[in-house]
Amino acid sequence: MRIGELSARTGVPVATIKYYVREGLVSGGERTGHNQVRYGEEHVRRLRLVRSMVETGALPIAKVREVLAEVEDPRRDLDSALGVASRALSSHRAPAEEPDQADLETARGIVRRRGWHRIPLDHEYLKALADVIGRLRLLGLADLVEQEDRYALAAEQVAEADIRLLMQREDRDEILETMIVGTVLGDALFTTLRRIAQVEISGRDIKGPDANRTEHEDCLSTRDADAGPSAPVGSCVHAQIAMSALVGFRTVQVEWAVLR
Helix, strand or coil, X not given: CCHHHHHHHHCCCHHHHHHHXXXXXXXXXXXXXXXXXXXXXXXXXXXXXXXXXXXXXXXXXXXXXXXXXXXXXXXXXHHHHHHHHHHHHCCCCCCCCCCCHHHHHHHHHHHHHHCCCCCCCCCHHHHHHHHHHHHHHHCCCHHHHCCHHHHHHHHHHHHHHHHHHHHCCCCHHHHHHHHHHHHHHHHHHHHHHHHHHHHHHHHHHCCCCCCCCCHHHHHHCHHHHCCHHHCCCCHHHHHHHHHHHHHHHHHHHHHHHHCC
């Protein structure tokens, strides 16, 4: 196919395709004559992968080049390549300071109880999880920390669905693209569904089945977000903090599952 068709197939402008070729992110096509270059399906797959990293994953070009070099290393199997891409997308890093030992043991306890034995007990993700646990504890929200096993179970179920979806793909670039897009947009999907569920369950259990508007709806609406001190608090604040913890936890667990 000519470059115009390649652009139409992938949604990437011609000028951007040429830029990616110059940057070494996409291989050049086959020259068939003067100013004549043909591209194949492998270019379609690679452009979609690069686009997913740049547009969906918001990775800078230098980082995309680094990730591609790593995942194309013939010494890496698919699991390892997925781990490289996943870590490049991750915003979860170990805290600057070492977490409290008790919080770290709590995080390790979650891992042990779920049978997640493939992650070293000194891994940076465990330290990040311990940091979240410590913040909840310092805020006096130990009751949320006590829900850790329920959160872990939910995270594992979502991660299993993620990995099964990946395994339905056959092409390596397509698997990587699905993982990248699924990690970024999947987190957004999960967060939105959780908010919807909170509104539903809050209305059912707090205000009763006939309530048309719940405290969570007030909390989540754009108009009330700027309401200042008069905005509703209480269980709404608890929900927001719990949501932040679980979304981060879910991302970590997806990455753990990918690294199996």
